[in-house]
Amino acid sequence: MLVKTFSSTVFGIDATTITIEVNLAIGVNFLLVGLPDSAVKESQQRIKAAFKNNDLSFPGKEITINMAPADIRKEGSMFDLPIAIGVLAVSNQVHKDKLADYVLIGELSLDGTLNPLKGILPIALQAKKEGFKGLIVPEENAKEAAVVAGLDVYGMKNLMEVVQFLNGEGEFKPFVVNVVDEFRRMVDDLEVDFKDVKGQMNIKRAFEIAAAGGHNVILIGPPGAGKSMLAKRLSTILPPMSLEEALETTKIHSVAGKIKGEKGLITQRPFRKPHHTISDVALVGGGGYPQPGEISLAHNGVLFLDELPEYKRTVLEVMRQPLEDRCVTISRAKFSVDYPAGFMLVAAMNPCPCGYYNHPEKECVCGPGIVQRYLNKISGPLLDRIDLHVEVTPVSFDELTNDVPAEGSMEIRKRVERTRQLQGNRYHERSGIHCNAQMTKNELEKFCRIDEEGTKILKNAMDRMGLSARAYDRILKVARTIADIENSDTIQSSHLAEAIQFRSLDREGWAG
Secondary structure, three states: OEEEEEEEEEEOOEEEEEEEEEEEEOOOEEEEEOOEOHHHHOHHHHHHHHHHHOOOOOOOOEEEEEEEOOOOOEOOOOOHHHHHHHHHHHOOOOOOOOHHHEEEOOEEOOOOEEEOOOOHHHHHHHHHHOOOOEEEEEHHHHHHHOOOOOOEEEEEOEHHHHHHHHOOOOOOOOOOOOHHHHHHHHOOOOOOOHHHOOOOHHHHHHHHHHHHHOOOEEEEOOOOOOHHHHHHOHHHOOOOOOHHHHHHHHHHHHHOOOOOOOOOOOOOOOEEOOOOOOOHHHHHEEOOOOEEOHHHHOOOOEEEEOOHHHOOHHHHHOOHHHHHHOEEEEEOOOOEEEEEOOOEEEEEEOOOOOOOOOOOOOOOOOOOOHHHHHHOOOOHHHHOOOOEEEEOOOOOHHHHOOOOOOOOHHHHHHHHHHHHHHHHHHOOOOOOOOOHHHOOHHHHHHHOOOOHHHHHHHHHHHHHOOOOOOHHHHHHHHHHHHHHHOOOOOOOHHHHHHHHOOEHHHOOOOOO
16 A cells, blocks of 8 residues: 655755655565655654554554655655654555645654754745645744745644644644735834944945945944944845845745744844854855855845954855855755855954054054054955945044934935835846946946046046055945935046045055
């Protein structure tokens, strides 16, 4: 006798449906084939114990289980439930009529309890795509799976509830989430706000430009100047995520196991702040069984690297390709996995080891050449991908005690949204370009033309301030964004002048 149940496995951030074929024959044996790993093979012991503790019978015959497609390696404990149901169905303890309609996911405890798992959202999306009626998952994963409309999601506490559901015993209702209402309710629920920041008007202006044009930023300033506080608030002025972006972001966090039971959908742009001791694999993703890294968890949001020179050079260098391509490819001998990595980079650093170079009040104690060696820890190719270099100065006492309310994130976001909409209209025919920071040489020549006066200003700045050649394109991109914020069709001299001042690290002699 042969019975089929259906499950799923996650590869990258996408799922593949797995057909589990259970055959009962004469003899006494348990055979599990189809490239299962150790966790899958150990399911036999968990299933036997769960059956015994719930007064279910484990057949004393030869049980052969095939997991198809047989050429895909099956990993993890999520196959416990579909294998157990297949064994019960083939031994006539569970009705077979509903098995073809549902994808089953769940890890069994020895008492039959279903434990939560990661990667549920991509599994639910694939189940809907392939026309399944519903999904049976552990109770803690139900809200995450129910984000997918048009799919009946049943959150079950234990194996016996699944048996009762398939046998038509008891009343079970699918978990319902109104995704659109929840998304609209939470999309503007900000945990931090720019109105909490006293002073620092030039930094707020730089962040508005960065958010409006999708530019990467590096903040240089002494300890306690507010670099981290400002960086945490950048995601609050980015345009709110669309529902499609929210689903994509949630998929990545689901695969990484970052979704909490009470939170089905990520509605706020991610803000990731890895410690400077992070490894290159943890940052970009990978491992024996590849998992998304911090740059993918920051997809559609902000990646903040504090104390940038303290990161290992190899860690920083592996970011160069994802910054350009907005995705990262993890390659192994037999396969490769692509993870999205479309993030805004915000870096922060002290100007020198002691932290007080160029400080208005405190004296730097670093010896000759130390400041330059400190800055040289950051490679030129990485700096080449950062458009805005912003010097952060300490906030004065008068600014700290000023009671005048500061402009909030929502007010700044409105201007950013308008500017992004303008850029969206400009680049709608250009694939892969959504904002000014992504412009290629062709777009620069078409949309960033400057007049004779602007050319003189730019040439004079490069000659007198010692700006590097690589700063030229970056200045034009930032100037284009400033012009867009002011709703100007052309780049004016004032726009270029403001863009030039955001190239601190390109100035000759800046570090002494």
